[in-house]
Amino acid sequence: xxxxxxxxxxxxxxxxxxxxxxxxxxxxxxxxxxxxxxxxxxxxxxxxxxxxxxxxxxxxxxxxxxxxxxxxxxxxxxxxxxxxxxxxxxxxxxxxxxxxxxxxxxxxxxxxxxxxxxxxxxxxxxxxxxxxxxxxxxxxxxxxxxxxxxxxxxxxxxxxxxxxxxxxxxxxxxxxxxxxxxxxxxxxxxxxxxxxxxxxxxxxxxxxxxxxxxxxxxxxxxxxxxxxxxxxxxxxxxxxxxxxxxxxxxxxxxxxxxxxxxxxxxxxxxxxxxxxxxxxxxxxxxxxxxxxxxxxxxxxxxxxxxxxxxxxxxxxxxxxxxxxxxxxxxxxxxxxxxxxxxxxxxxxxxxxxxxxxxxxxxxxxxxxxxxxxxxxxxxxxxxxxxxxxxxxxxxxxxxxxxxxxxxxxxxxxxxxxxxxxxxxxxxxxxxxxxxxxxx
Amino acid sequence: xxxxxxxxxxxxxxxxxxxxxxxxxxxxxxxxxxxxxxxxxxxxxxxxxxxxxxxxxxxxxxxxxxxxxxxxxxxxxxxxxxxxxxxxxxxxxxxxxxxxxxxxxxxxxxxxxxxxxxxxxxxxxxxxxxxxxxxxxxxxxxxxxxxxxxxxxxxxxxxxxxxxxxxxxxxxxxxxxxxxxxxxxxxxxxxxxxxxxxxxxxxxxxxxxxxxxxxxxxxxxxxxxxxxxxxxxxxxxxxxxxxxxxxxxxxxxxxxxxxxxxxxxxxxxxxxxxxxxxxxxxxxxxxxxxxxxxxxxxxxxxxxxxxxxxxxxxxxxxxxxxxxxxxxxxxxxxxxxxxxxxxxxxxxxxxxxxxxxxxxxxxxxxxxxxxxxxxxxxxxxxxxxxxxxxxxxxxxxxxxxxxxxxxxxxxxxxxxxxxxxxxxxxxxxxxxxxxxxxx
Numbered sequence: 001x002x003x004x005x006x007x008x009x010x011x012x013x014x015x016x017x018x019x020x021x022x023x024x025x026x027x028x029x030x031x032x033x034x035x036x037x038x039x040x041x042x043x044x045x046x047x048x049x050x051x052x053x054x055x056x057x058x059x060x061x062x063x064x065x066x067x068x069x070x071x072x073x074x075x076x077x078x079x080x081x082x083x084x085x086x087x088x089x090x091x092x093x094x095x096x097x098x099x100x101x102x103x104x105x106x107x108x109x110x111x112x113x114x115x116x117x118x119x120x121x122x123x124x125x126x127x128x129x130x131x132x133x134x135x136x137x138x139x140x141x142x143x144x145x146x147x148x149x150x151x152x153x154x155x156x157x158x159x160x161x162x163x164x165x166x167x168x169x170x171x172x173x174x175x176x177x178x179x180x181x182x183x184x185x186x187x188x189x190x191x192x193x194x195x196x197x198x199x200x201x202x203x204x205x206x207x208x209x210x211x212x213x214x215x216x217x218x219x220x221x222x223x224x225x226x227x228x229x230x231x232x233x234x235x236x237x238x239x240x241x242x243x244x245x246x247x248x249x250x251x252x253x254x255x256x257x258x259x260x261x262x263x264x265x266x267x268x269x270x271x272x273x274x275x276x277x278x279x280x281x282x283x284x285x286x287x288x289x290x291x292x293x294x295x296x297x298x299x300x301x302x303x304x305x306x307x308x309x310x311x312x313x314x315x316x317x318x319x320x321x322x323x324x325x326x327x328x329x330x331x332x333x334x335x336x337x338x339x340x341x342x343x344x345x346x347x348x349x350x351x352x353x354x355x356x357x358x359x360x361x362x363x364x365x366x367x368x369x370x371x372x373x374x375x376x377x378x379x380x381x382x383x384x385x386x387x388x389x390x391x392x393x394x395x396x397x398x399x400x401x402x403x404x405x406x407x408x409x410x411x412x413x414x415x416x417x418x419x420x421x422x423x424x425x426x427x428x429x430x431x432x433x434x435x436x437x438x439x
Numbered sequence: 440x441x442x443x444x445x446x447x448x449x450x451x452x453x454x455x456x457x458x459x460x461x462x463x464x465x466x467x468x469x470x471x472x473x474x475x476x477x478x479x480x481x482x483x484x485x486x487x488x489x490x491x492x493x494x495x496x497x498x499x500x501x502x503x504x505x506x507x508x509x510x511x512x513x514x515x516x517x518x519x520x521x522x523x524x525x526x527x528x529x530x531x532x533x534x535x536x537x538x539x540x541x542x543x544x545x546x547x548x549x550x551x552x553x554x555x556x557x558x559x560x561x562x563x564x565x566x567x568x569x570x571x572x573x574x575x576x577x578x579x580x581x582x583x584x585x586x587x588x589x590x591x592x593x594x595x596x597x598x599x600x601x602x603x604x605x606x607x608x609x610x611x612x613x614x615x616x617x618x619x620x621x622x623x624x625x626x627x628x629x630x631x632x633x634x635x636x637x638x639x640x641x642x643x644x645x646x647x648x649x650x651x652x653x654x655x656x657x658x659x660x661x662x663x664x665x666x667x668x669x670x671x672x673x674x675x676x677x678x679x680x681x682x683x684x685x686x687x688x689x690x691x692x693x694x695x696x697x698x699x700x701x702x703x704x705x706x707x708x709x710x711x712x713x714x715x716x717x718x719x720x721x722x723x724x725x726x727x728x729x730x731x732x733x734x735x736x737x738x739x740x741x742x743x744x745x746x747x748x749x750x751x752x753x754x755x756x757x758x759x760x761x762x763x764x765x766x767x768x769x770x771x772x773x774x775x776x777x778x779x780x781x782x783x784x785x786x787x788x789x790x791x792x793x794x795x796x797x798x799x800x801x802x803x804x805x806x807x808x809x810x811x812x813x814x815x816x817x818x819x820x821x822x823x824x825x826x827x828x829x830x831x832x833x834x835x836x837x838x839x840x841x842x843x844x845x846x847x848x849x850x851x852x853x854x855x856x857x858x859x860x861x862x863x864x865x866x867x868x869x870x871x872x873x874x875x876x877x878x
Contacts, residue, residue, distance in 0.1 A: 039868040041585060042861045058497035060859035067629040068856060077631040080585035082868040096869050098589065132863050146480060146519035150537065190506040192516040401858060403850075404843055411842075417507060419840060420499035422481045424571050429478040429521040430535050 008033045008075075011341060012093055012102035014083045014274065016043050016066045018327040019108035019310030022334030028073050030342055035100055037093065039082040041065055044131060047327065047392060048405075050171060052134035053264075054178035055142065055186075055418035057408060059131050061401050083109070083274060088281045088303060106337055107292075108310040109272035111325060114289070116268060121242040125164075125263040128171055135424075137264055141179060142421045144262045145187060147431045148194045155259075160432075161199040162260035164247050166239055167267025168203055168210035170363035173222055175264055176203040177366035180229045185416035201231045202258065204249065205267070206238040211363060211371070213324070218371040221380040225365040239267075261432070269325070271312040278308065287314045287322065296353030297340065298333060307340075309333035317356060327395070328359045362388045367413065447472045447514075448784060451532055451541035453522045453713065455482050455505045457766040458547035458749030461773030467512050469781055474539055476532065478521040480504055482836060483570060486766065487844075489610060491573035492703075493617035494581065494625075494857035498570050500844055503836045522548070522713060527720045527742060545776055546731075547749040548711035550764060553728070555707060560681040564603075564702040567610055574863075576703055580618060581860045583701045584626060586870045587633045594698075599871075600638040601699035603686050605678055606706025607642055607649035609802035612661055614703055615642040616805035619668045624855035640670045641697065643688065644706070645677040650802060650810070652763070657810040660819040664804040678706075700871070708764070710751040717747065726753045726761065735792030736779065737772060746779075748772035756795060766834070767798045801827045806852065 009032045013020045016038035024036045042063035051057045067078045085094040086105070093100045113127025126136045141163070148160035161183075165176040180201045187196035203210070203226065209219040210226070210233055223233050234251065241248040246259040271290035279286045282300045285293040291314035294300060298307045298315065310330035315323045323329045336354045343351060360374030362384065370384040389409070396402045412418060448471045452459045455477035463475045481502035490496045506517045524533040525544070532539045552566025565575045580602070587599035600622075604615040619640045626635035642649065642665065648658040649665070649672055662672050673690065680687040685698040710729035718725045721739045724732040730753035733739060737746045737754065749769035754762045762768045775793045782790060799813030801823065809823040828848070835841045851857060 040862060040864075041581065055499075058499045058859075059863070060494075060497045060861050063861035064858075065629075065860045067626075068860075071629045078629075079589060080582075080862070080868070080870065081589065096867060131861060132865065135863070142480065143519075150518060150520065187506075190504075190510045404846060404858075407843060407846065419503075419843075420497075421504045421507075422499050422502035422570060423479060423519070424498070424574070425479075426571065428535060429519070431519065 009341075009345060010035065010101060010103045011106065012037065012100055012104070013106040013108060014038075014093065015108040015110055015272075015310070016040075016078070017046070017108060017110050017310060017330060019110075019330035019334045020106065021066065021069065022331040023106050023108065023309070023338050024070060024076050024334075025073065026335045026338030027075065027341065030075065030338075031345065032075060032104075032341065034073075034076040035079060035102075036066065036070070036076060037079045037081050037083060037095070037100065038066060039080070040131070041067070041078075041080050042131075043069060045396060046129070047395075049128050049131075049134055050174040050178060052131070052420070053128055053137040053141075053175065054182060055138050055421045056178070056412055057405060058420040059134060061405055061408075063131055064401065086274070086278055086281060088278075088306070091305075103305060104341055105306045106334075107274060107278060107306065107308045107312065108330065108334070109274045109312055111269040111271055111289075111311040112273075113265060114268035114270035115265065118242070121265065124242045124244055125166060125247075125265040127265045127269075128175065129269065137175075138420070139423050140262050141182065143423055143432070145191065145194070145196060146423070147261070149191050150193075150431065157194060158200075159245065159259045160261045161194065161196070162246075162258070162262070163199065163201045164258060164260045164263045165201070165203045166205075166242075166247070166263065166265050168205035168207065168233070168235075169213065169266060170211070170361070172203055172205070172266035173210060173226060174364050175266060176201050176231045177226060177229055177364065177369075180226075180231050181366055181416070182418065184230055186418050188416075197230075200260075202260070203231050203233045204237045204239060204247070205233075205235055208235055210235065214361065214363070214371065215373055215378050217378050218373060218380060222363070222365055222371050225369045225380070229366050229369075269311075275308075275312045278306070282306065285314075291322070297351045298337060298354050307337045309337055315354065315356070323356050324361065326361060329356055332356060362391070364388050448780075449474065449540060449542045450545065450780060451476065451539055451543070452545040452547060453477075453532065454547040454549055454711075454749070455479075455517070456485070456547060456549050456749060456769060458549075458769035458773045459545065460505065460508065461770040462545050462547065462748070462777050463509060463515050463773075464512065465774045465777030466514065466780065469514065469777075470784065471514060471543075471780065473515040474518060474541075475505065475509070475515060476518045476520050476522060476534070476539065477505060478519070479570070480506070480517075480519050481570075482508060484835060485568070486831060486834075488567050488570075488573055489613040489617060491570070491859070492567055492576040492580075492614065493621060494577055494860045495617070495851055496844060496847060497859040498573060500840050500847075501573075502570055503840065508836060525713070525717055525720060527717075527745070530744075542744060543780055544745045545773075546713060546717060546745065546747045546751065547769065547773070548713045548751055550708040550710055550728075550750040551712075552704060553707035553709035554704065557681070560704065563681045563683055564605060564686075564704040566704045566708075567614065568708065576614075577859070578862050579701050580621065582862055582871070584630065584633070584635060585862070586700070588630050589632075589870065596633060597639075598684065598698045599700045600633065600635070601685075601697070601701070602638065602640045603697060603699045603702045604640070604642050605644075605681075605686070605702065605704050607644035607646065607672070607674075608652065608705060609650070609800070611642055611644070611705035612649060612665060613803050614705060615640050615670045616665060616668055616803065616808075619665075619670050620805055620855070621857065623669055625857050627855075636669075639699075641699070642670050642672045643676045643678065643686070644672075644674055647674055649674065653800065653802070653810065654812055654817050656817050657812060657819060661802070661804055661810050664808045664819070668805050668808075708750075714747070714751045717745065721745065724753075730761070736790045737776060737793050746776045748776055754793065754795070762795050763800065765800060768795055771795060801830070803827050 622638035
């Protein structure tokens with residue numbers, strides 16, 4: 001069952017992240033009908049999620065309506081829907097509430113937070129992958145100080161003023177750096193019974209250095225900078241249990257209990273459930289994080305009409321190691337796939353394999369401090385921070401947001417204030433908040 | 440049991456709205472300890488709620504952290520807590536999770552949405568009084584278009600593209616005007632299967648004219664303007680039932696069913712439950728909307744240490760009619776009460792009665808169109824709109840927000856775009872959304 005000669009070639013893209021959105025845009029002007037399906041109505045600018053989770057930006061500033069971005073591209077339709085299965089034989093994407101036929105399928109559903117064998121930790125230690133996560137984390141951080149202000153028991157107060165970030169990748173250091181700034185700068189002087197600057201911010205990792213995937217030199221720079229900001233870094237420290245009152249860890253000096261009421265999980269992600277589904281249907285391999293191992297041309301063996309791109313794809317780099325789950329990799333893959341579809345429509349079946357142009361990686365530690373690994377050039381400090389600032393501002397999809405985000409950054413830089421702190425609840429207020437109260 | 444000579448006079452304020460916040464600020468520098476209790480951690484700028492509910496502003500832009508505003512006023516402490524009862528004999532405010540003693544109590548808990556004898560309508564037709572309401576309404580408006588785009592049945596599509604606003608006060612006309620702009624401008628060209636501009640926006644009221652509390656001349660101007668914007672205004676139309684599929688009304692031409700999937704309730708408010716509680720304890724009267732009838736000095740008979748101000752107070756104007764529930768009335772009362780407390784501490788027991796300086800009222804119809812009733816001067820159109828714009832910008836509490844709100848307004852004015860459209864969910868996506876999915 002090939003494409004019907006009367007209908008245009010139907011390309012279905014699942015996921016409006018960097019890979020999916022880029023593919024849709026790169027298909028502009030081609031004689032194909034593109035259907036972009038996402039379970040949210042926005043493109044999420046994930047690199048700035050941590051700034052929303054810490055009250056610096058508001059959610060909509062990192063969430064650009066997909067239909068607005070693609071408004072003028074008439075060969076694209078955007079559908080709000082959640083893909084639950086793929087009928088590779090019938091060439092249909094099954095939604096929770098419908099189905100969409102495809103000739104060519106582009107899977108770019110990204111990754112979700114991964115708790116390994118401890119999904120029960122999720123309610124105590126939310127991850128930071130979705131816009132909903134940012135609201136949950138933000139509510140917990142700012143509510144913790146409200147509870148501490150009213151708490152009379154000094155021990156419990158300490159617990160409410162202890163923040164544990166698990167995982168020292170880019171997200172972990174960005175979050176811990178920001179939480180430290182909230183404690184030492186944003187909230188300073190706003191309370192009467194507690195001293196926010198007396199808070200403990202602990203960054204845990206089982207690895208032997210922070211930013212394990214970065215060059216070792218940068219790990220050292222980053223750790224020093226975090227410590228200067230007041231973040232305690234604990235390496236070789238494995239989390240063995242998490243509950244509402246704290247974290248239990250296995251450290252070189254033995255087992256230890258860290259009482260803490262606010263815990264964030266930044267240490268694990270796995271491919272979207274769709275990865276497993278498509279792998280089973282096509283007998284493709286998946287790697288340790290559930291990513292689908294794809295051909296050099298990003299297709300699946302025996303299914304040249306199915307592409308898997310972005311974070312959910314395991315693409316081998318020249319060195320044989322899988323490509324990192326970064327926006328540039330996803331966008332490059334999106335453009336590559338669009339080009340491949342164009343070539344095929346033109347009758348050129350043979351495609352060169354995808355090759356990744358490494359633009360490097362960056363992480364922000366705090367104001368004036370970041371680390372960068374660009375083209376083998378490793379540097380940190382203010383210059384890296386400026387570079388980060390510039391790149392991320394340029395990358396923000398929507399023009400309006402760029403200006404507003406810049407202004408927020410400018411205000412915050414000088415005032416240390418954070419506007420987006422509003423705690424929103426569903427039911428009556430009863431402290432401490434339980435998971436269900438929180439919006 | 441009077442104030443203890445060793446401790447400073449304890450003033451407790453319940454509610455950080457315009458009245459409560461203003462009272463707290465006006466007590467600066469006095470030898471009193473002020474405790475401001477609110478069930479949210481922010482001052483809500485209610486006049487702009489409708490802009491958040493329609494995706495123009497994001498929630499935090501109308502929610503200023505109370506502790507930030509009061510940061511430098513050392514005689515004020517802010518507590519996140521919900522007052523559930525008042526022990527007038529023991530002079531204690533009972534919280535859901537604690538208690539706070541007072542020497543002088545200022546009640547300024549405002550109003551809540553009122554469904555008369557039909558609380559069951561709440562889940563079908565949310566009101567617009569809280570920040571949570573804005574998110575609910577925004578999610579429903581933008582989700583309705585997503586569902587319509589995927590709906591194949593033309594009848595059901597119409598239902599999803601029909602928006603009913605019940606109540607033609609300022610909130611009702613502001614909401615219906617904004618929804619019409621979303622349909623005709625913001626979303627235009629962003630869909631492939633539906634035409635957003637084909638939406639029906641219906642403004643219902645049982646009264647014989649819209650803006651019933653405004654001068655008649657302005658009602659006419661407003662109705663014409665709304666109709667030009669594409670809003671159907673239906674007067675003499677009483678709602679008799681609301682469910683998930685629509686509204687049933689009693690109109691002059693008889694009973695009618697209006698199928699509609701998005702319904703907003705802008706027709707009733709009543710005083711906070713605390714009004715009934717304090718009225719019972721002090722044998723004070725309450726009026727039809729549950730407001731506490733107060734003495735000319737805003738105290739309660741036999742309880743000169745309890746003030747009730749703002750929307751929850753029934754204060755007689757010179758004409759004998761109660762004062763309107765407007766921000767200026769609340770702020771003036773807040774300052775008056777602070778002054779009264781100051782006088783008492785200075786030993787002057789006799790206070791003049793509160794007198795309201797009427798600054799007039801305004802309502803926005805849409806871009807370039809508003810109506811104003813200022814000092815008996817009635818005018819509409821562009822000038823009124825500019826006046827509204829200026830006044831509200833000046834009134835926004837937090838400086839950062841002023842700039843960002845101004846920029847959002849400027850961008851939106853020229854681009855018609857609305858950035859804050861993000862639909863956030865808790866569970867899996869299944870259209871249409873049920874109340875519980877929505878954040």
